Amino acid sequence: MNVRSIKALVQPDRVHRAVYTDPALFELELDRIFGRAWLVLGHESQVPDAGDFFTTRMGREPVIVTRHGDGSVRVLINRCAHRGARVCEVATGTTAEFVCAYHGWTYATDGRLSGLPLPDGYAQPASESVGGGLACVPRVEAYRGFLFASLAEHGPTLAEFLGPLRASFDDFVERAPEGEVELAGGVFKHAYHGNWKLVLENHNDTVHPAFVHASSIWAARQAPMAEGAYSEIGLRQMLQNGAPWDVWENTGLWVAGYGHSWMADYHDDSRLVAGLAHPAFAEYRAALERRLGREGATRALGDLRWNSIVYPNCSFMSQFRQLRIVHPIAVDRTVVYAYSFRLKGAPERMFRDTVAFSNVVNGTASPVLTDDLEVYERTQEGLRAHGSDWVFLGRGQGGDQPDREGALRGRTGTSEIHIRNQLAAWLEYMTAES
Amino acid sequence: MREAADVELRAEVAELLFHEASLLDRGRLDEWLELYTDDATYWIPLQADQSDPLTTSSIVYDDRRLMEARVRQFQHPRAHARVPAPRTVHQVGNVRVLEVDGRDTRVGSTLVLVEYRRERQRVWGAVVEHRLRRTAHGLRIAAKRVDLVNSEAELDGIVCIF
Numbered sequence: 088m089n090v091r092s093i094k095a096l097v098q099p100d101r102v103h104r105a106v107y108t109d110p111a112l113f114e115l116e117l118d119r120i121f122g123r124a125w126l127v128l129g130h131e132s133q134v135p136d137a138g139d140f141f142t143t144r145m146g147r148e149p150v151i152v153t154r155h156g157d158g159s160v161r162v163l164i165n166r167c168a169h170r171g172a173r174v175c176e177v178a179t180g181t182t183a184e185f186v187c188a189y190h191g192w193t194y195a196t197d198g199r200l201s202g203l204p205l206p207d208g209y210a211q212p213a214s215e216s217v218g219g220g221l222a223c224v225p226r227v228e229a230y231r232g233f234l235f236a237s238l239a240e241h242g243p244t245l246a247e248f249l250g251p252l253r254a255s256f257d258d259f260v261e262r263a264p265e266g267e268v269e270l271a272g273g274v275f276k277h278a279y280h281g282n283w284k285l286v287l288e289n290h291n292d293t294v295h296p297a298f299v300h301a302s303s304i305w306a307a308r309q310a311p312m313a314e315g316a317y318s319e320i321g322l323r324q325m326l327q328n329g330a331p332w333d334v335w336e337n338t339g340l341w342v343a344g345y346g347h348s349w350m351a352d353y354h355d356d357s358r359l360v361a362g363l364a365h366p367a368f369a370e371y372r373a374a375l376e377r378r379l380g381r382e383g384a385t386r387a388l389g390d391l392r393w394n395s396i397v398y399p400n401c402s403f404m405s406q407f408r409q410l411r412i413v414h415p416i417a418v419d420r421t422v423v424y425a426y427s428f429r430l431k432g433a434p435e436r437m438f439r440d441t442v443a444f445s446n447v448v449n450g451t452a453s454p455v456l457t458d459d460l461e462v463y464e465r466t467q468e469g470l471r472a473h474g475s476d477w478v479f480l481g482r483g484q485g486g487d488q489p490d491r492e493g494a495l496r497g498r499t500g501t502s503e504i505h506i507r508n509q510l511a512a513w514l515e516y517m518t519a520e521s
Numbered sequence: 522m523r524e525a526a527d528v529e530l531r532a533e534v535a536e537l538l539f540h541e542a543s544l545l546d547r548g549r550l551d552e553w554l555e556l557y558t559d560d561a562t563y564w565i566p567l568q569a570d571q572s573d574p575l576t577t578s579s580i581v582y583d584d585r586r587l588m589e590a591r592v593r594q595f596q597h598p599r600a601h602a603r604v605p606a607p608r609t610v611h612q613v614g615n616v617r618v619l620e621v622d623g624r625d626t627r628v629g630s631t632l633v634l635v636e637y638r639r640e641r642q643r644v645w646g647a648v649v650e651h652r653l654r655r656t657a658h659g660l661r662i663a664a665k666r667v668d669l670v671n672s673e674a675e676l677d678g679i680v681c682i683f
Contacts, residue, residue: 273567303590446581452581456678
């Protein structure tokens with residue numbers, strides 16, 4: 088597939104279905120997008136101390152994220168340098184070394200080969216023949232505690248890559264009274280038979296809730312609301328999906344370079360927004376003011392962001408302390424890991440709301456999420472049809488307005504600007520020389 | 522005497538569990554809800570050995586209101602993930618009375634659930650615990666906990682009731 092044929096797939100207001108269905112293009116995406124971009128891997132609170140590690144994926148690469156003895160975070164390819172077996176099988180833990188199950192090759196937490204059986208059996212030291220040990224992911228950086236890595240030796244810095252989207256991470260962290268968040272509460276791993284782009288296109292799509300979530304909106308409208316009950320958070324969020332069109336039209340929707348986007352000023356439920364009507368809110372606000380002062384706290388709580396998307400592998404909700412990492416498995420198979428975060432220094436009661444919110448927004452059996460997954464699968468099925476080759480993305484086209492820091496804002500919150508922007512980034516990655 | 526009472530209790534609780542399974546397999550969800558007390562919870566933990574539904578996420582943690590909302594949603598014509606609805610067989614086994622504590626009886630069981638929907642069949646296995654309560658309306662379910670053997674796996678959306 089050459090550059091010209093790839094370019095023909097993405098047009099100003101439409102995209103060819105092959106972008107979602109062609110296995111050869113998917114393999115190219117793993118090389119050129121997931122092999123180049125900064126990918127979100129997790130959070131520093133997953134590896135607080137030396138020897139702590141967790142395993143994840145970067146495109147097709149299984150990786151181990153470790154905290155080395157010198158305090159740095161390393162990202163190692165989870166593949167023995169000897170015969171290729173994975174050297175770490177558990178999701179998370181603490182260790183001094185990784186020992187391959189096959190022949191006992193042993194690696195330190197920075198990937199260096201520290202031991203092997205019968206070392207005298209080689210003409211030259213084995214470590215020299217295998218590049219020192221486990222292959223290391225060349226670039227690893229953190230922003231406000233969130234861990235990123237890139238499989239490419241060279242490319243934009245993390246700050247350049249994130250651009251104005253950094254403000255969404257700032258928002259996430261500034262809401263914490265201690266100025267830090269920590270990952271907590273378990274991880275949902277939900278999967279669907281569809282392309283990885285479908286979930287990223289959906290999260291800032293404000294026209295879909297009224298249709299995809301019609302049944303849960305309807306069910307929540309019949310439900311008696313009980314102040315302070317566990318169910319309140321979930322039911323309120325289901326109701327919010329049923330906001331009238333003018334709310335969605337007036338929602339802010341911004342896009343930036345590299346395919347990123349974020350949505351803001353949408354939520355109007357005071358029990359959900361920033362916990363304004365939470366029983367513990369006064370206590371929380373006082374704690375936040377101790378760090379930021381009165382005005383600072385007002386500013387931190389006033390930035391009402393909904394989904395922020397870090398293209399190509401992450402979508403997070405700073406205001407609701409949720410972060411989702413998208414793992415492309417095959418052209419028609421995707422797994423999403425969804426995490427919750429605790430605001431350090433906030434009243435513990437507030438985390439219960441985070442868990443309740445997570446269950447209903449990201450839960451594998453959620454009345455909301457399951458309908459999203461269903462629609463991704465129906466879309467994937469439909470896109471296999473040869474009867475029509477094009478996906479139409481013209482909503483709001485021509486109305487994009489330049490905004491601060493080089494971002495563009497959709498003329499309305501229902502614009503498909505974020506999808507066009509993702510595909511523009513897709514095209515750049517897929518056709519770039521290196 | 523004691524033994525006869527134990528046998529009778531075991532038969533009674535097993536009958537309730539089989540009845541619940543049968544209602545679910547026949548899609549009679551309103552009647553299923555009626556088996557539960559007003560303060561009931563229906564819980565599918567996310568983690569093996571999870572001790573708490575409020576500080577760790579759950580695949581399902583429904584209080585009575587959320588259970589009702591879930592059933593209501595399932596009956597909506599545009600509950601997309603349930604169009605068509607899955608067909609299921611709930612096979613309940615190994616029923617044992619674990620503890621009798623005043624009005625409440627803890628009952629352990631295992632569940633093998635075969636689910637079919639749209640050209641895909643899935644098999645689920647779970648260790649289940651019911652907390653049953655004697656009420657004016659007879660024996661009711663006050664809490665149900667379903668520990669799926671694959672709760673920590675990468676899972677497609679779940680739209681059946683266990």
